[in-house]
Amino acid sequence: MPVLTVSLILLLTLFLLITEKLPVDLTAVGIIVALMVTRVLTPVEAVAGFANPAVITVGSMFLISRAMIRTGSLGFLAQRIIKLSRGKTMLAMLLVLLIVGVASAFVNNTPVVVLFIPIILNLSCEYGLSPSKFLIPVSYASILAGTCTLIGTSTNIIVRDLSIAGGYGDIGMFELSMLGVPIAAVGILFLLFAAPRLMPGHATPTCDIEDREDKKYLAEIRVPEDSPFVGQDPNQIFTEKYPSFEVFEVIRGTHILYPFRQEVRVQPGDVILVKGTAGDLVTVLQEKKAELPHVDPELNYNVQDKNTLILELIVPPQSSLVGEHIMETELRGHTDLHPIAVKRRQIHYSEQKIRNLTLRVGDIILVRCTRDQLNQIRGDGDFIIVEDVHHQILHKRKASTALAIFAALIIAASTGLADIMVCAMTAVFLLVVTGCLHLRDAYRELRGEVLLIIVATIALGAAMEKTGASMLYAQRFLGVFQGAGPQVILFAIVVLTSICTHLLSNNATAVLLLPIAVSTALGIGVDPKPFIIGVCFGASACFATPIGYQTNLLVYGPGAYRFTDYLKLGIPLNLIVLIMAGLFIPTFWPF
Numbered sequence: 001m002p003v004l005t006v007s008l009i010l011l012l013t014l015f016l017l018i019t020e021k022l023p024v025d026l027t028a029v030g031i032i033v034a035l036m037v038t039r040v041l042t043p044v045e046a047v048a049g050f051a052n053p054a055v056i057t058v059g060s061m062f063l064i065s066r067a068m069i070r071t072g073s074l075g076f077l078a079q080r081i082i083k084l085s086r087g088k089t090m091l092a093m094l095l096v097l098l099i100v101g102v103a104s105a106f107v108n109n110t111p112v113v114v115l116f117i118p119i120i121l122n123l124s125c126e127y128g129l130s131p132s133k134f135l136i137p138v139s140y141a142s143i144l145a146g147t148c149t150l151i152g153t154s155t156n157i158i159v160r161d162l163s164i165a166g167g168y169g170d171i172g173m174f175e176l177s178m179l180g181v182p183i184a185a186v187g188i189l190f191l192l193f194a195a196p197r198l199m200p201g202h203a204t205p206t207c208d209i210e211d212r213e214d215k216k217y218l219a220e221i222r223v224p225e226d227s228p229f230v231g232q233d234p235n236q237i238f239t240e241k242y243p244s245f246e247v248f249e250v251i252r253g254t255h256i257l258y259p260f261r262q263e264v265r266v267q268p269g270d271v272i273l274v275k276g277t278a279g280d281l282v283t284v285l286q287e288k289k290a291e292l293p294h295v296d297p298e299l300n301y302n303v304q305d306k307n308t309l310i311l312e313l314i315v316p317p318q319s320s321l322v323g324e325h326i327m328e329t330e331l332r333g334h335t336d337l338h339p340i341a342v343k344r345r346q347i348h349y350s351e352q353k354i355r356n357l358t359l360r361v362g363d364i365i366l367v368r369c370t371r372d373q374l375n376q377i378r379g380d381g382d383f384i385i386v387e388d389v390h391h392q393i394l395h396k397r398k399a400s401t402a403l404a405i406f407a408a409l410i411i412a413a414s415t416g417l418a419d420i421m422v423c424a425m426t427a428v429f430l431l432v433v434t435g436c437l438h439l440r441d442a443y444r445e446l447r448g449e450v451l452l453i454i455v456a457t458i459a460l461g462a463a464m465e466k467t468g469a470s471m472l473y474a475q476r477f478l479g480v481f482q483g484a485g486p487q488v489i490l491f492a493i494v495v496l497t498s499i500c501t502h503l504l505s506n507n508a509t510a511v512l513l514l515p516i517a518v519s520t521a522l523g524i525g526v527d528p529k530p531f532i533i534g535v536c537f538g539a540s541a542c543f544a545t546p547i548g549y550q551t552n553l554l555v556y557g558p559g560a561y562r563f564t565d566y567l568k569l570g571i572p573l574n575l576i577v578l579i580m581a582g583l584f585i586p587t588f589w590p591f
Contacts (some may be wrong), residue, residue: 002040002467009034010460010469012511017453018503020034023323028456040463048462049455053421054161058154059451064406065108066318066445067437069115071402089129089196093137096120097188099137101145101247102530105152105184106410109142113551114316117384119511119557130201136565137191137199137464139571142545142551144187147540148180149173150413150420155506155539157420158454159532162461162514168528173414176536178588183537183580187573198568202248202260202560219281220251220366221290225268229289232266234259242280249560256343258560313383314557315363317550318445319384322359337377338368343557361550364557402436450507457511465515474519486526486591490534491582493517497538502548510539526591533589537581543570 009031016027035041085092096116103112116138124131144302146153150160150173160171223229229237238245250257250264251271259262266272271293274281284290315321342357345363359365369377377383409427413420433435464470477496481489493513501509517535521528542548546556546566555561 003469003472005038005040006460006463006467006469009038009040009080010464012506013457013460015316017505017508023449025452026509028449030454031456032459035459035463041459045462045466046459047455049218049458052161052455052458053419054158055451055454055458057157057161057421057424058454060421060428061151061154061157062445062447062450063428063437064409064424064431064443067402067431068107068406069111069270070441071398073438074324082232084125085123089133090192091196092123092127092129094194096123096134097137097141097191100141100473101184101188104145105148106406109146109153110317110550110554113139113142113506113554114318114384117314117555120523121558130199132202132559132561132565133199133561136552136561137195139549139551139555140191140569141184141188142220143540143543143549144573144577145180146186147537148177148184150176152176152180152538153506154450154454156536158458158507159205159510159514159536159539160420162458162511163529163532166518166528168518168532171533171536173410173420176533179533179537179581179584182584183577186580187576190572190576191569193573194569200258200261200560200562200565203259220271220273220293221281221284222293223266223268223270223272224288227266227268227289229266230268234264234266237266238274238276238280242276242284244280244436245274245276247272247274272314276562307579311367311369311379312474313365313367313385314554315359315361315382316363316384317361318447319359319361320444322361325358337373339365362553362556366559397438398434401434402431405430405434405436450505453505454507454511457508461515462513466511470515471523472517473516474523477516477582478522479524480525485523486524486530487582487586489520489524490530490585491578493531494534494538494541494581495583497535498541498574501539501542504541504543506539506549512533513539527589530585530589530591533585536579537577537585541574541577541581543573543577545570 012034013027013031016022016030017024022030032046036043036046085095100112100116117135120131120134120138124134143153147156150156150171152164156171156176164170209559233477234247234250247259249272250259250266251273252267252269272290285292342359343366344360344362365383377385405427411421412418413423417423418426428437428442432439432442464473477492478489481492483524484492491515497509497513497517500513504512514532514535518528521531542552544567546552546561546563552566559565
């Protein structure tokens with residue numbers, strides 16, 4: 001009966017996490033409550049995850065990553081090195097992937113990608129490169145590098161602490177590097193040569209925001225029924241009379257069409273996302289060839305209005321607006337910030353349809369704002385500004401202090417001077433005391449929903465072990481591979497973990513599958529350590545979908561990608577990781 005209860009809770013958990021019917025943090029609380037109410041776990045056992053060293057360490061690493069980004073320790077160096085490329089696509093790609101890879105091996109990769117989105121767009125604007133050639137590779141490079149060190153991804157930290165708790169041994173700071181670095185090197189080489197050929201190419205719509213006489217505006221215009229634009233190719237309709245115009249998207253109903261990668265003919269009622277000078281925009285509107293789809297009288301394209309900007313904002317994972325209704329928030333006190341539209345995974349929501357829209361990570365909001373508000377928006381962390389001017393480095397004078405504290409953390413943890421949790425907490429304390437990290441930023445960056453789901457899945461994993469469910473699942477799994485050797489079964493575990501991590505978060509996947517992997521190893525009489533390492537690599541092999549990892553979702557909108565674009569690079573990368581892990585894990589961690 002307890003096994004059945006745990007299995008039902010597990011199935012319900014998987015359903016809620018995959019479908020997102022409930023917010024992740026609410027699902028997490030529900031798991032803990034269900035385990036206590038059904039008496040599968042005692043109250044003390046159910047909430048023990050809150051005191052788990054992995055949870056505290058992961059939370060601390062979020063804060064350390066924030067401090068490293070905010071002090072400009074990474075951004076300043078990245079911009080200078082990328083400038084060396086001087087617009088050469090191959091060299092720019094190599095430099096970007098190497099910088100992202102090295103940074104993501106030591107800093108949580110989500111803020112690294114958040115930092116690099118505007119840097120890539122800046123690079124694209126300055127040298128006429130296509131951001132869509134770079135953004136998916138940046139996300140993938142950050143994921144690959146996360147498996148190179150213990151602190152490269154929170155999943156490694158969680159698996160390490162669960163391994164220690166189970167009595168199966170520690171995972172050192174650079175222990176994963178033996179295999180992680182070769183896998184990352186092969187993966188980055190593949191991205192370097194395959195991405196320019198397989199990724200779509202388009203310009204970024206948000207260049208030219210600088211204060212110049214020929215400043216261009218990002219705008220949406222609707223095509224009326226009697227417009228001469230009807231039936232024409234959107235790439236051609238503006239070329240002769242309105243030379244400043246560039247067309248980026250055609251919005252038809254709720255769907256987004258990309259003229260640069262598919263054949264499109266303008267239909268009545270289409271909304272076209274364009275960029276052009278104020279003069280050309282006003283002329284098109286005055287000639288009645290197009291109209292504004294938004295009735296806000298303040299939205300104007302007056303040439304004299306130098307203080308008005310139309311730009312795009314991305315909602316990052318740490319935004320306090322995630323899960324809230326956009327119109328109810330008033331965009332967190334930005335009274336002069338007016339939302340025009342929201343784009344989500346090729347779906348477009350106009351102003352009339354977004355009043356009840358709940359914001360998600362990766363959403364792109366088209367807004368009107370004043371130039372004076374840019375610094376305020378940059379400083380609060382609720383948005384990534386998609387524009388050609390990279391956000392200001394706010395505390396650059398603290399960069400050397402932050403780097404010194406971070407270096408001390410790495411040395412102390414890798415030499416065994418102190419436990420990784422002690423090192424991480426000490427580093428956070430020092431970063432706050434020295435002014436490298438403000439308390440307001442620290443509370444924002446804690447990412448409560450991520451920590452809660454880790455706590456809840458730790459409780460669920462404990463319930464699986466306590467009731468014998470994990471052993472039962474392992475026996476069923478072994479039944480499929482009757483008579484197979486340990487390396488074949490290890491490879492199957494890595495593949496299973498990779499499949500699950502495309503549906504769940506990598507942290508939840510690792511916590512739920514680790515007891516099964518360990519029970520499987522014990523069932524065939526081998527050392528569980530190779531299987532534990534296999535879970536680390538399998539949980540990070542999530543390249544084939546935009547929803548498999550937060551960084552994949554973050555670049556979806558700015559890159560104007562389709563789901564299939566992730567498959568082109570993602571499936572080969574998945575195979576590289578899975579095959580190399582299956583072949584070489586037993587070499588470094590023998591059975």
